[in-house]
Amino acid sequence: MVIAICGYTGQGVETAGAILSEVLRANGRRFRTWRDFSTIIRGGLTSFEAYVDEDTGGEAPARLHAVDVAVVWDRQAAERYRDRVRHVTGLYGAATVDGVPNANRDVLDPVGFNLWALGVVACKLGLSPEDVQAAAMAHFHQRVNLEPLHRGYAKAAGSTSSGPVQASDAPDTAILSGNDALCLGAIHGGVRIYCGYPITPASEILEYMAAWLPEVGGRAYQVEDEIAAIHMAIGASYAGMRTFVATSGPGIDLMTEGLGYAATIEVPLVVVDNQRGGPSTGMPTKTEQSDLRHLLYAGHWEFPRIVLAPTGVVDCLAVIQEALNLADLHQCPVLVALDLDLALRRISVPWETVNDALMRVPALRGRTVLPPASVHGYRRFAAEDGGLPWRTVPGVRGGGYVASGDEHDERGWMEPDFQSVRPTLHRRRLEKVHCVRYDRPLTPVGSPEAPVCLVGTGAMGELIHAAVAAHPDLYRGVLLRQLWPVPADGLLAAVAGAREVVVCEYNATGQLAHLLATTVPDGGCRTVRRYDGEHYTVEAFLAALEAAGETLHGRVRG
Amino acid sequence: MVIAICGYTGQGVETAGAILSEVLRANGRRFRTWRDFSTIIRGGLTSFEAYVDEDTGGEAPARLHAVDVAVVWDRQAAERYRDRVRHVTGLYGAATVDGVPNANRDVLDPVGFNLWALGVVACKLGLSPEDVQAAAMAHFHQRVNLEPLHRGYAKAAGSTSSGPVQASDAPDTAILSGNDALCLGAIHGGVRIYCGYPITPASEILEYMAAWLPEVGGRAYQVEDEIAAIHMAIGASYAGMRTFVATSGPGIDLMTEGLGYAATIEVPLVVVDNQRGGPSTGMPTKTEQSDLRHLLYAGHWEFPRIVLAPTGVVDCLAVIQEALNLADLHQCPVLVALDLDLALRRISVPWETVNDALMRVPALRGRTVLPPASVHGYRRFAAEDGGLPWRTVPGVRGGGYVASGDEHDERGWMEPDFQSVRPTLHRRRLEKVHCVRYDRPLTPVGSPEAPVCLVGTGAMGELIHAAVAAHPDLYRGVLLRQLWPVPADGLLAAVAGAREVVVCEYNATGQLAHLLATTVPDGGCRTVRRYDGEHYTVEAFLAALEAAGETLHGRVRG
């Protein structure tokens, strides 16, 4: 069942969504939420949607176009959902809204609208009024007038109801967004220090870290800008502590110089880019996957990097830990490409699943030498055995060296004979990512016999799952987790035998398709792209796939 | 004839070079200079070299390995040139230096060394002692002891001399570096305001602008960092003034956000990157061409840009003016890829040539509306006729609008309906560089029959000229002036019929080759790369070309 609540920012639509989610969680229901943003703090149109108990093939229900119940505050909100409700009887709203069936209208106050709407959808979802009431009371610390909630319930019960649904057997369920998962994974992976600067949609990461880190002896700092954030992270990492930074568009630009510096001094550094609509300040509250080229190529060259991307919310728990490991193992920057949808999407997940994903990745620190160890005849940047050099951190006796962004020799000295240093040290540094051994560079979906192979990352994951579930004989999928270096062998194997490869991405220029074009056999692939800031619903995605064969941007060649 | 002077920074080697250059210039001699840098301000080894009256096929003599006369201060300096002098009798130096022939040694003081060396090389070059003496007196404002100069002359005259050379017929000659040429071109193209921050090898541009602009009513500002520089330039350009910014490696990273902003508000912006050895602080005094990927792809996407590269010093005069024109015509960032060698190389050029190059490019301001014009029903970002929108500047009546880095509608309003704005405005903005009409996207060199086609930009220009001159039946060349969008048609025509395409570049990963790989037919090209900070001499370049067929990095595929 798909439900929606739509009103104005400031009316508490998000609050209603949060209360609803909590009751759904406590009942062990399977769901995914979606919320709409606006740069307008008070007065912009805003929606909350929940996709409950639908099975679209992935970790949680994917977004669907068809809505069962939509509760709208005014005419503009009604416009949004009129075409999406399966039947007009699914439309509920304030008495002033034309087009809402008479039986579904009520005289509403702007302040109580959210609770009324909560009553309507909770009833339709078969949630018990007691549960919802208790959750609301808890949320508002008892200080709330619940009358609209009850009226909403009554209104919905009056019409055809779907009847109470049994709570599932596994009520130990968590609600998790991509941002949550990232933070949990990071802390589990040993992160105890975090420096961040607010930016949509990465602010939550700073906020979670500020709330949680002190509980485990850690510290979060809100710093003055993204340049400070990345350089503080470099400092902390140099000093042996695990950390990462997260930002979005404008912030990732500002981190460019730090990226090359970390790579040059061979300090582990994990950078998360919660991509949003570009370019420039762009569409801060809208999703996009358009920073890939920057992540791959930004920074005056030439230095190594690894680029990862999670395939879903639960995967974030693992990817951030894997990123921390790869950064330590390769002593280089590891970039994690997230997107707004994946970062903010909330899903219900059995705690068991969270726990398993958290535990699956053991922390690997590679050749990091921590105090109280000591070393002798130490040369920080020497790697005689063809592997990586050993990295000491302050406090290790005999381990002193200087980490310089100037080109340097094996001891770190900045005025070496470049002609002897470059072919050895510089090449080693560049080539160390040629041998990245990443456990699961990609996740195949569906049957290897299906003729059309859909390739995507991040928020495309749930859609590819849904397409494969809808047409298992036609579609299979590849969810890429390692974007750079391109896992050519795995990709070739995964697309083997496909009649057609379709790269699906949220951007205008086909950045992923261009990256993969030289790897995909027959030198090309079709693309499905969207760049108006909206997510595909499953229905729209399937339609776009169908159209792709004929009309879309044609083949991308390497 | 090739001469060299080598001593320590602080000994005035550069001064001797400057005086020598001035006398050569006044005599209408054809030359190219080269100087060595060190991050050590006092005490590092430093060289001045001049290649005089050699003809290697380009605008001036290219660097050659073989040296006719080398004057060295000490043993370390002698080591540098021992293998390069054609004959040991070409080695001159202080009495304390082993290996210098007895007849070529003199008892020298650290202070007088540079004038002594000047005397030696000036004599060998057939320059009259009176000319040199006068130039030295002028340089030092009369306050100088010229005794070492005369002793140097006498020393050189004592051995085999090449005899006085006649002054050429065209004594109206200028000395020009790439940086000089850029500044001259820019001011000629209408630049009256410049904001810069010191960085090797772009500091000179700020210095020249600070010296010259006030003479024509303009102003240069030394600002606090590169972020300020690019944003001030954006402000000045928004306000209708032509300007540009120049920087190198670390600075170009910091300009990333500004780049995307300028593109989004469709303000003309020219950014020059004087590439030096990377990554990070890297090798600030060494040359490289390794920022290409950053110039092409940096900045959270997706926005348009144009990337140009001059093919030589004189070409800088035109390229900067063309860049200013393209920026105005397309209302987008135009990036100019320079490299340290080209920026700092000094050559002698007949004034006539400078003047012609300056005059050849008329200033085109495209659809810029300057006061006192006025407009009606103005919509800044609307382009009904398929061309570009008109751009008003402050003061134009009726022309008010807001230039916002947030995605916006045709009036500039930042909270539009994205679904309607993106497929029109965003696409138009992205696609406007698809139709760049650039007069000379590339310069072919040599005969179209030659089987091996060498492709390069910037500092590679003189080497490609030299290779073609040396083996006209084997080599032809393409000097790329427009790197993005790739001038595919022109490039295909230029390499047509070639048995082999060799992309020559100063970097480790073959950035230019990768960019061109999909355009070059047969899907690939060989590369010659160097990344130890040193320039190729002609001899070394020819050897690398020969080796490329066999041993170098193999084919680059798209």
Place this chain on the structure above:
Amino acid sequence: MTLDLKAYENGNRPTWCPGCGDYAVLKVIQRALLELGIAPEDVVLVSGIGCSGKISHYFGGYGVHTTHGRVLPVAQGIAAARPDIAVIAAGGDGDGYGIGVGHLVHAVRRNLPLTYVVMDNGVYGNTKGQTSPTSPTGYRSSTSPHGNADEPVHPLRLAWSAGATFIGQGFSGDIRHLVELLKQAVSHPGFALVNVFSPCVVFNKTHDYAFYRRSVFYQETPARSSAELIQLLETHPFPLGVLWRTDRPAAARLETGPADAVPSDCMRRWLRGTLG
């Protein structure tokens, strides 16, 4: 044509929250310009990123909505290039005293003629109420749930320390006072900083209108010495008015229009002179 307030509007309806202090700042800028008789198209309003930064979208003249923290570089580029145009920079406390504080120090030192209005609400409004550089020590928000540990930025004494030639402070709750202040700032021949207490009614529950009404102190004349200014700021944490003013010369600006050609002979001379 006689000017009226309409000329300084552009028809866009502000989307700030009802009650936001920024409405007053917009109105004040419009009125001050009208009263000074500066035509809207001879003004550029340059704004930062934040709720406050939206202000340029409601102005009837020229506007630039820059990147976060870079309002002063862009504004200075315009001021340097166009002495015939009035430049007003405007933004938030996060934009100007956080990410952008380095540019503020240097803009003060450079002293190019422009007015910088900071809508100081003590929070990052646009990103939903995080702690900002002017949030007091101990302030609780989503990013400082255990209380802000940092010393806040003291914008006025910071500007003084960098050599400011004009420092003023106003309050969104007193429009008439603010108009007069802004007129003086815009007329100042160098860089003028105007800090405005502009409450965020949604996120900042401590520094609201009532707080400021209680706390402000009207200072009639600028301090006559550094000592007096420091003393004033220590005695009255929220003084309003023109608080500081000196006459250090402004930075030189462009003298010519864009079109003047440079005789190539002149360049020949340069080449000789500088490089010969």
Place this chain on the structure above:
Amino acid sequence: MTLDLKAYENGNRPTWCPGCGDYAVLKVIQRALLELGIAPEDVVLVSGIGCSGKISHYFGGYGVHTTHGRVLPVAQGIAAARPDIAVIAAGGDGDGYGIGVGHLVHAVRRNLPLTYVVMDNGVYGNTKGQTSPTSPTGYRSSTSPHGNADEPVHPLRLAWSAGATFIGQGFSGDIRHLVELLKQAVSHPGFALVNVFSPCVVFNKTHDYAFYRRSVFYQETPARSSAELIQLLETHPFPLGVLWRTDRPAAARLETGPADAVPSDCMRRWLRGTLG
């Protein structure tokens, strides 16, 4: 093992110009640490880009040679992560008061325990002598051939205005005094700024050793009030010594080592608490 000065060297011979003030600063850091009994490997010397920035290359403990202007963020990252390690940040006036001045303001506010030594030579030495933020008004260099128009940065009053808890000033020409100063700075439990007049003998011909010998003023005790500090700075432009000191608490730092695992139950509670 008893420590001696050798332990604080690493065998690299400094490549500064003969006579450069930075030699003294290196020696002073080494001596101060020795006299404080802090082992070299329990210290990180973080440096910026510039001639001054090379200092980390000559230090026998841990060194970080950062990007231009970012010495304080890197140093703060280390200080926050490793309470067991002493952090000394060091760089030039261009690095710290020019491109990096915003970080300085915020580092002062944050007050993490570390010592910041600025080698103030009034020029951009490493890029060949351009005007710097501390070059006086009127100063001529390749980038200000007609005389520097800007007001110089006044680092001490800037740091004071941002809420500094320790401000000191020294001179490369008086090593003994500087060692004492640095020992106090390193022992300070918060952020300590130490500005050092460190002449560039090649490019700055006005502010040389002789100039400072003539101009410095030894201040014996820190100012007891803001007014006194401002008065001091106005009377004596070049005072040496510990000039300002307050005891605002330092920022909190990490409590645990890197290896502690978090019980997943704890996380479960968070998930419930924050998101439930």
